[in-house]
Amino acid sequence: MKTYQVGGSVRDKLLGLASVDRDYVVVGATPEQMTVAGFMPVGKDFPVFLHPVTNEEYALARTERKSGRGYTGFTFHTSIDVTLEEDLQRRDLTINAMALDESGAVVDPYGGQRDLASKTLRHVSDAFAEDPLRVLRLARFAARFTEFHVAPETMALCKALVDQGEIAELVPERVWQEVSRGLMEAQPSKMFDLLRECGALAVLSPELNRLWGVPQPEKWHPEIDTGIHIMQVVDYAAAKGWPLATRFAALTHDLGKGDSPAATWPAHHGHEVRSVMHVEALSARWKVQRDVADLARIVAAEHGNLGKLAAMRPATVHDVLMRCDAIRRPERFVQVLDACEADKSSRRAVGLPESAGVAYAERMDAMNALAAMQSVDAGAVASALSATPERIAGAVREARIAAIRELRGDLTDE
Numbered sequence: 584m585k586t587y588q589v590g591g592s593v594r595d596k597l598l599g600l601a602s603v604d605r606d607y608v609v610v611g612a613t614p615e616q617m618t619v620a621g622f623m624p625v626g627k628d629f630p631v632f633l634h635p636v637t638n639e640e641y642a643l644a645r646t647e648r649k650s651g652r653g654y655t656g657f658t659f660h661t662s663i664d665v666t667l668e669e670d671l672q673r674r675d676l677t678i679n680a681m682a683l684d685e686s687g688a689v690v691d692p693y694g695g696q697r698d699l700a701s702k703t704l705r706h707v708s709d710a711f712a713e714d715p716l717r718v719l720r721l722a723r724f725a726a727r728f729t730e731f732h733v734a735p736e737t738m739a740l741c742k743a744l745v746d747q748g749e750i751a752e753l754v755p756e757r758v759w760q761e762v763s764r765g766l767m768e769a770q771p772s773k774m775f776d777l778l779r780e781c782g783a784l785a786v787l788s789p790e791l792n793r794l795w796g797v798p799q800p801e802k803w804h805p806e807i808d809t810g811i812h813i814m815q816v817v818d819y820a821a822a823k824g825w826p827l828a829t830r831f832a833a834l835t836h837d838l839g840k841g842d843s844p845a846a847t848w849p850a851h852h853g854h855e856v857r858s859v860m861h862v863e864a865l866s867a868r869w870k871v872q873r874d875v876a877d878l879a880r881i882v883a884a885e886h887g888n889l890g891k892l893a894a895m896r897p898a899t900v901h902d903v904l905m906r907c908d909a910i911r912r913p914e915r916f917v918q919v920l921d922a923c924e925a926d927k928s929s930r931r932a933v934g935l936p937e938s939a940g941v942a943y944a945e946r947m948d949a950m951n952a953l954a955a956m957q958s959v960d961a962g963a964v965a966s967a968l969s970a971t972p973e974r975i976a977g978a979v980r981e982a983r984i985a986a987i988r989e990l991r992g993d994l995t996d997e
Contacts, residue, residue, distance in 0.1 A: 675707065837926075889903065
């Protein structure tokens with residue numbers, strides 16, 4: 584019985600990166616031997632065990648065979664005769680198909696170290712094309728290892744999976760699991776670029792895919808192309824280290840521009856309403872968690888309004904902030920403004936650095952208006968009108984509008 588450290592932790596060690604999780608493969612053991620040694624079985628489809636002290640995962644060496652469509656259509660085989668090389672061969676990329684033996688020596692039967700050196704994402708074997716989920720995993724790795732390129736033969740396998748309809752077999756939960764992880768990588772645009780190139784994005788999110796080639800007014804969008812704009816926005820949010828909800832909102836805020844009639848280009852009148860519809864549909868299809876979907880919906884609806892508060896009447900400013908639920912959820916309102924900052928400050932002509940974008944000065948307008956609204960003691964207003972409760976909501980609204988007006992020095996709402 585021999586134990587090997589395998590997978591991503593080996594790759595990260597060779598790259599000099601910290602690794603949170605370590606996985607192990609055990610060669611030459613039976614499930615009974617693992618149980619006797621104190622390991623706790625947890626695997627459903629094949630034997631996986633938790634170490635009795637470290638709680639790390641130890642899997643028996645296994646092979647797999649395609650037995651159906653989709654990423655679940657596999658039959659696994661384990662026995663004491665399965666070798667380490669056979670186990671590693673079933674893995675997705677060469678850089679993930681290396682192992683460390685108990686002495687710390689690298690076992691690299693498929694050229695993982697070579698591909699690390701040349702910064703190449705390459706499949707281990709043609710079995711890569713049997714699992715459509717690997718296309719998403721590859722795209723996620725492209726977003727993480729931003730200096731790496733995909734081997735042409737690996738991209739060809741990705742395109743074949745799309746052509747064969749295998750991508751459509753992926754269940755929404757697994758799609759969102761991989762996309763959300765990719766959004767949290769260093770440069771999410773790399774993930775979407777790869778998915779577009781192989782045709783997978785058109786299957787997984789036609790709402791996103793059709794944004795490329797849709798022009799915007801150069802005066803406001805020097806990058807012009809809507810798809811390029813979206814990629815700049817989501818990369819800006821990633822560079823800021825903002826959470827998943829903000830990044831998803833950045834990704835989806837302009838989905839409605841894909842529906843604008845070509846005859847009206849580069850204008851996109853009413854795209855916010857259409858964007859909300861697409862955000863809701865995409866969130867439902869991918870089964871996006873509610874808090875993430877809610878933020879994206881608000882940003883899609885209000886990002887245009889939040890960019891022009893200074894030109895609005897105090898009453899309109901109040902209503903925009905109330906639709907954002909800024910009084911009740913001020914911390915989420917900051918995330919809304921973060922996504923709006925990404926939308927504006929990332930805008931730049933293609934080829935220019937991110938620093939070429941403009942500052943999001945409108946954040947101050949929004950936060951000042953919110954502070955004015957928060958200064959109103961809604962409880963005191965309610966107490967004063969306790970005899971006529973039907974007047975309370977209107978009175979609180981008027982008091983908050985008056986606070987915004989006083990902040991701005993306005994004498995009238997006109």
